[in-house]
Amino acid sequence: MNQEACFHCGEPIPEASPYQVNISGETKRLCCPGCEAVSHAIIHGGLESYYKFRTELPQRPELSDDEIAELQVYDSPELLQEFVHQPEEGMAETTLAIDGITCAACAWLIEHQINNVEGVEYTGVNLSAQRATLRWNINKTPFSKLLAEFKSIGYTALPWRADEEQQKLQRENKTAIRRLIVAAIGSMQAMMFGIALEAGMLESYMEREFVLLFMWMSFLVTTPVVLYSAWPFFTNALAALSRKQLNMDVPVSLAIGLGYAASVWALVFEVGELHFYAIAMFAFFLLFGRYIEMRTRHRIGSGGNALHDLIPQAALLLDDQDESQYVPSRQLRPGDRILIKPGHSFPVDGVIVSGHSSVNEATMTGEYLPVSCHPGHQVLAGTQNIDSPLVVEVQKIGHEVRLASIARLSERAQAEKPRIATLANIVSQYFVAAILLISLTVFTVWWFIDPSQAFWITLSVLVVTCPCALALATPTALAVANATLGRQGVLITRGHVLEGLAKANHIIFDKTGTLTEGRLELKEIRWLAATDDPRRPQAAALAAALEAHSEHPIARAFAESQDQEIQAKDLQTLTGQGLEGKIDEQLYRIGRADFASPASQLEPPLEEGQWLLLADETQPLCWFRLSDQLRPDAQQMLSELKDLGMQVELLSGDQEGSVASIASELGIHNYISSATPEKKLERIHQLQAEGKQVIMVGDGVNDVPVLAGAQVSIAMGDATDLAKTTADTLLLSSRLQRIPQAVHKARMTRITIAQNLSISLGYNLMALPAAAMGLIPPWLAALGMTTSSLVVVFNALRLRDKANEQRLSEVSPENFAPSSSQEVKA
Numbered sequence: 035m036n037q038e039a040c041f042h043c044g045e046p047i048p049e050a051s052p053y054q055v056n057i058s059g060e061t062k063r064l065c066c067p068g069c070e071a072v073s074h075a076i077i078h079g080g081l082e083s084y085y086k087f088r089t090e091l092p093q094r095p096e097l098s099d100d101e102i103a104e105l106q107v108y109d110s111p112e113l114l115q116e117f118v119h120q121p122e123e124g125m126a127e128t129t130l131a132i133d134g135i136t137c138a139a140c141a142w143l144i145e146h147q148i149n150n151v152e153g154v155e156y157t158g159v160n161l162s163a164q165r166a167t168l169r170w171n172i173n174k175t176p177f178s179k180l181l182a183e184f185k186s187i188g189y190t191a192l193p194w195r196a197d198e199e200q201q202k203l204q205r206e207n208k209t210a211i212r213r214l215i216v217a218a219i220g221s222m223q224a225m226m227f228g229i230a231l232e233a234g235m236l237e238s239y240m241e242r243e244f245v246l247l248f249m250w251m252s253f254l255v256t257t258p259v260v261l262y263s264a265w266p267f268f269t270n271a272l273a274a275l276s277r278k279q280l281n282m283d284v285p286v287s288l289a290i291g292l293g294y295a296a297s298v299w300a301l302v303f304e305v306g307e308l309h310f311y312a313i314a315m316f317a318f319f320l321l322f323g324r325y326i327e328m329r330t331r332h333r334i335g336s337g338g339n340a341l342h343d344l345i346p347q348a349a350l351l352l353d354d355q356d357e358s359q360y361v362p363s364r365q366l367r368p369g370d371r372i373l374i375k376p377g378h379s380f381p382v383d384g385v386i387v388s389g390h391s392s393v394n395e396a397t398m399t400g401e402y403l404p405v406s407c408h409p410g411h412q413v414l415a416g417t418q419n420i421d422s423p424l425v426v427e428v429q430k431i432g433h434e435v436r437l438a439s440i441a442r443l444s445e446r447a448q449a450e451k452p453r454i455a456t457l458a459n460i461v462s463q464y465f466v467a468a469i470l471l472i473s474l475t476v477f478t479v480w481w482f483i484d485p486s487q488a489f490w491i492t493l494s495v496l497v498v499t500c501p502c503a504l505a506l507a508t509p510t511a512l513a514v515a516n517a518t519l520g521r522q523g524v525l526i527t528r529g530h531v532l533e534g535l536a537k538a539n540h541i542i543f544d545k546t547g548t549l550t551e552g553r554l555e556l557k558e559i560r561w562l563a564a565t566d567d568p569r570r571p572q573a574a575a576l577a578a579a580l581e582a583h584s585e586h587p588i589a590r591a592f593a594e595s596q597d598q599e600i601q602a603k604d605l606q607t608l609t610g611q612g613l614e615g616k617i618d619e620q621l622y623r624i625g626r627a628d629f630a631s632p633a634s635q636l637e638p639p640l641e642e643g644q645w646l647l648l649a650d651e652t653q654p655l656c657w658f659r660l661s662d663q664l665r666p667d668a669q670q671m672l673s674e675l676k677d678l679g680m681q682v683e684l685l686s687g688d689q690e691g692s693v694a695s696i697a698s699e700l701g702i703h704n705y706i707s708s709a710t711p712e713k714k715l716e717r718i719h720q721l722q723a724e725g726k727q728v729i730m731v732g733d734g735v736n737d738v739p740v741l742a743g744a745q746v747s748i749a750m751g752d753a754t755d756l757a758k759t760t761a762d763t764l765l766l767s768s769r770l771q772r773i774p775q776a777v778h779k780a781r782m783t784r785i786t787i788a789q790n791l792s793i794s795l796g797y798n799l800m801a802l803p804a805a806a807m808g809l810i811p812p813w814l815a816a817l818g819m820t821t822s823s824l825v826v827v828f829n830a831l832r833l834r835d836k837a838n839e840q841r842l843s844e845v846s847p848e849n850f851a852p853s854s855s856q857e858v859k860a
Contacts, residue, residue, distance in 0.1 A: 213263040267287045392407065
């Protein structure tokens with residue numbers, strides 16, 4: 035008997051499927067909730083005629099040979115060993131990251147469809163994590179066939195494996211959840227018994243034996259909370275005390291430990307009161323607050339599986355005959371040539387050998403607009419080719435790619451603590467010491483007033499004044515701000531940056547490659563030597579030979595003039611002055627006039643542009659005029675900085691005419707031209723001596739000393755490697771407007787930290803007297819302490835902005851079209 039087909043998609047309908055749609059009074063059966071939702075949308079949208087006039091059912095998309103070949107790479111033993119676990123002979127298990135899951139219907143469709151594949155025993159979809167767990171017979175069904183099955187129903191599935199940091203976060207999260215669940219169950223049960231006991235209900239209506247039973251039940255349900263859920267508080271407190279330090283876990287441990295011990299004493303010897311439920315609730319509220327803080331920290335500070343998610347596992351390797359073959363990306367080596375097709379991501383850092391296309395660099399720079407690329411253009415792992423095929427020569431692989439270096443820089447920034455965070459830690463230690471002294475004083479006073487209340491009032495003081503909110507006030511705000519700026523293309527690599535940006539009142543810019551695009555072009559050659567000099571036609575080629583190995587933007591202006599027959603050797607760079615080297619045993623210099631030919635005492639021409647002098651050992655040969663263009667958002671960026679009260683200055687090693695022209699166009703009144711690195715650093719020190727907080731923005735080797743000398747340094751994304759290493763911040767995006775945005779975000783962060791500190795200290799100052807007077811019971815003290823911590827965390831989360839939504843809103847609607855996956859699922 036043939037199985038009935040779904041009216042919408044034509045797939046077989048499960049026997050127990052309850053899904054259906056009513057069309058023109060006739061009921062049609064459907065296979066899944068996805069088809070039901072789509073068919074109802076078609077009918078309610080007035081498009082019922084679609085079903086009337088369609089000539090055939092939608093065809094299931096077939097994968098191309100090329101797509102199948104790409105997926106078959108995952109059948110290689112090397113990748114299978116990494117992504118697939120085989121617990122027994124023939125059986126395999128794996129976890130896949132699924133792109134495109136939007137609702138429970140998607141999860142149902144995936145499980146239903148994949149479970150019908152031969153050899154599959156189990157498919158489970160985690161909707162919130164967008165991952166699927168599979169168990170199947172790998173001898174019957176290869177791994178690539180499962181991936182192809184996902185793709186054929188409109189979902190992209192890739193092997194998922196947590197990196198070491200992700201695994202650590204997962205273990206931490208699972209342990210925290212278990213402790214929280216135990217504390218929640220224990221506190222609820224203890225509260226049920228404890229409140230009834232305190233209200234006198236049981237003594238009034240039950241015999242003494244049952245009352246004792248309820249007391250011992252309170253003890254039993256509270257003990258796991260204290261010995262398991264609250265155990266990290268004790269270990270952290272002991273670790274701090276062993277280092278002769280005080281942290282917030284010291285008063286927490288005292289409160290939980292003393293309260294539990296006193297209640298056990300009262301239970302065993304039948305003296306005093308039981309407060310098991312107060313102790314259990316305190317532990318639960320505290321654990322709940324820390325769990326929220328931990329989740330925030332994980333979400334903000336963890337890059338997750340970034341390298342694995344962004345870098346494709348397969349690449350098209352080209353041989354000497356330009357024949358292509360899919361290979362695992364990890365097998366690539368520097369010097370290999372690979373083919374990157376439109377829509378594919380780059381698995382390595384490399385340089386384009388042939389082809390012209392657009393590359394989406396949003397994952398690296400935060401810019402939504404594609405970048406036009408051509409032979410010679412550098413491409414980065416994790417970015418995506420858009421228009422046309424490109425042949426790329428591999429330069430860096432694995433952990434050497436820029437994406438990996440960015441991750442390492444971010445980790446370094448997270449590890450470093452700014453001064454304000456260190457100060458907060460010191461304050462919290464003194465605060466804990468003060469709490470302990472105050473608690474001892476309260477206990478002494480109440481011992482003379484009412485000994486029966488002394489212990490529990492002291493316990494309330496310990497609980498209500500726990501400095502959890504104070505400890506969270508600074509790091510949470512810093513983490514949120516760092517993550518937000520990172521999404522906008524501002525990569526912070528040092529811990530003091532946010533504090534420095536917030537205090538800054540003076541900003542200094544280099545010119546070439548910073549305020550300007552750094553793409554200098556050779557506009558004019560003005561010959562100075564004898565007109566019959568045979569080197570005259572080769573002037574540009576001589577300069578190109580000297581500049582061939584330089585990373586400075588000036589070198590790119592001579593790239594098109596290179597002559598392979600003219601090579602320079604013994605090259606030396608004099609920072610801020612120029613280059614020298616030998617060509618055909620003749621020494622040449624190019625750069626500033628006082629460096630290239632100091633004896634001639636030439637002054638550069640007054641015309642607009644940057645003038646370089648080429649000279650040999652005996653005479654100047656010619657002037658080169660180079661021109662550059664301002665970055666399109668430079669004017670607006672400077673306007674926003676001035677609105678923020680920043681003083682702007684231009685320091686450049688270029689000649690007077692070029693620097694003055696740029697300064698005049700941008701409205702910069704303070705500028706210095708022909709500035710050597712020493713002169714720039716001297717200017718920085720002068721400003722700092724005047725009390726200025728200085729930001730330096732640069733991109734070249736000549737900017738390295740001054741980048742290191744400023745309070746905060748920012749390097750452009752296309753800066754030299756040395757400048758990037760020295761700088762505190764990398765501007766991954768080419769948009770200068772990110773700088774005033776970073777300053778504004780830093781100032782907002784400082785305000786938020788001040789608010790958080792005020793909230794935490796204000797709460798403690800108000801709650802402490804009430805607790806000391808016996809007006810706050812221990813359970814209410816626990817609730818108030820947790821509430822203050824959550825307020826601080828949520829206040830810090832206000833620093834987040836919708837960076838992704840903002841970028842998407844800038845893209846015009848006509849740039850969007852329905853994806854093939856959407857069409858398939860509909």
